[in-house]
Amino acid sequence: MPKHSVRAENLRAMNMQLVLAHALASEEPPSRAQIASDAGLTRATSSRLGDELVAGGLLDELPPPPATGPGRPALGLVGSARVIGIGVDIGVDALRVIAINLRGVEVARRVRIGDLVGSRPADVLPEVAVMIADVFGQLQADARLCGVTIAVPGLVDSAAGVLLDAPNLGWHDVPIADDVAAALADTPAAGHLPRPQVMNEANLAALTAAFRAPGAPRPRQHFAYLSGGIGVGAAIVEGGTVMTGEHGWAGEIGHLTVDPNGPDCRCGSTGCLERYVGREALTEALGRHAETGDVLDVSAQALGVSLAALVNLLDVPVIVLGGQLAELLERKRERIEQVLRRRAMAARRVPIELTATEAGEDAAVLGAAYAAFTNLLAAPIDFLAAPAP
Known part of the structure; x- marks a missing residue:
């Protein structure tokens, strides 16, 4: 193929990605002309690529609004309701599977609540497969599945799909x-499902704080996310991207040492943060004390110390808390903020925002569903449906 043809095709692919990105990111369905203006493209290019994305099944064209003057009303573009991503969350207390479309709308769900601590993968993973297949079976006949992502707690080799x-x-x-x-x-x-990708649950949950739907960023793009369950994980988000570290293992804040002489942790260390603010640890502590205030003060102190270390190290302006950490924030915000102000140098100069996730217990599974669209968002040209004969 001549070099100029390769360059032209690459330019077409890049511009198509740009058009799709602007269509999905807009809070109101944009017209092709609006996308051209926002993306810095010519109207002809935006119109042609918008037509290709609609014909290829990745964007839907909304019905025309009522005419308010001469000329044809501009048609708004939105993500396709038929393009689907499936998210899976293998948690210590539940299995969750959801399917969402490119607009971020949930279209199918399966949940099984149960204690998975000490479970056997050989027993659990076939059940996960059945739940995925059941969710897939609930999709409409013309649905197009573009990916499956599985969220798991702990260290993950995502390239190999292995939970380490x-x-x-x-x-x-x-x-x-x-x-x-x-x-x-x-x-x-x-035969109908792609090989799933596997990622850390806190990294995926953080996507729900960075995006309101696939490809639709929220205003907040630089923050730390702490995921609370029996364990505690963290994700650092910069420019809407999770910073995973050299091996993809960054964010294991639950095993940050709060007290070297503290209680034993399952990881083999002692005094880890999750032994003070993990769900299991909080339940045990509250069960031993009739007065809950002192117990929660200890937990709030441990969380505040750890958040201060995070701020001192990474200069994050916002910390989003999920799971029982959001509940602890609600009950002990004053104490947590007091410790943070005392120990985080930045907190003496600028306010550090502490907030709770909006996704609740669905954060990891919803983030996994968002991640299922990653390849499509990066290269929509590879996902265009074949034209009808």
């Missing part, structure tokens, strides 16, 4: 992507 270490589950070196894919082969969805 999840102390609270008791799972180690589990090839989750391969095992779930193999189990899916025994379901009615066999």
Whole structure:
């Protein structure tokens, strides 16, 4: 192929990605002309690529609004209701599977509540596959699935799809992507689902604080997210992107040492943060004391100390708390903020915002569904549907 043809095709792919990004990011459905203006494209280019994205099934064209003057009303573009991403959350207390469309609207769900601490992957992962297949079976016949993402707690090798270490589950070196894919082969969805990707649950939950729907960023794009369950994980978000570190293992704040002489942790260390603010630790502590105030003061102190370390190290202006950490913030905000102001140098100069996640217990599974659209958002040209004969 001539070089100029390659350059032209690359330019078309980049501009198509730009048009899709602006269509999804807009709070109100934009017209092709509005996208051209916002993206710095010519009207002809924006119109042509918008037509291709509609014909290719990635954008939907809204019905025309009532005419208010001469000329044809501009048609708004929105993400396709038929393009689907599936998210899965393997938590220590529940299995969750949801499907959402490119507009961020949930279209199917399965949940199984149960204690998975000490469970066997060989028992759990086939059940996960059945739940995924069931959600897939609820989709409309013309739905197009673009990805499946599984959220897990602990250290993950995402490239290989392997959960390396999840102390609270008791799972180690589990090839989750391969095992779930193999189990899916025994379901009615066999042959219709892509190989799942596997990612850390806190990193995925953080996406719900950075985006309101796939490809639709919220105003807040630089923050730390703390995910609370039996364990505690963290994600650092910069420019809407989760910073995962050299090996993808950044954010294990639950194993930050609060007190070297503190209680034993499942990770093998002592005095870890999650032994003070993890759900299991809080339940045990509250069960031992009739007066809950003192117990929660200890937990608030531990959380404040850890958040101060996070601010001192990374200069994050906002911290979003999920799970029982959001509940602890609601009950002990004054104490947490007091510790943070005393120990975080930046807090003496600028306010550090502490806020609770809006996604609640769905944060990880919803973030996983968002991540299922990653490849499509990066290269929509590869996902265009074939034209009808």
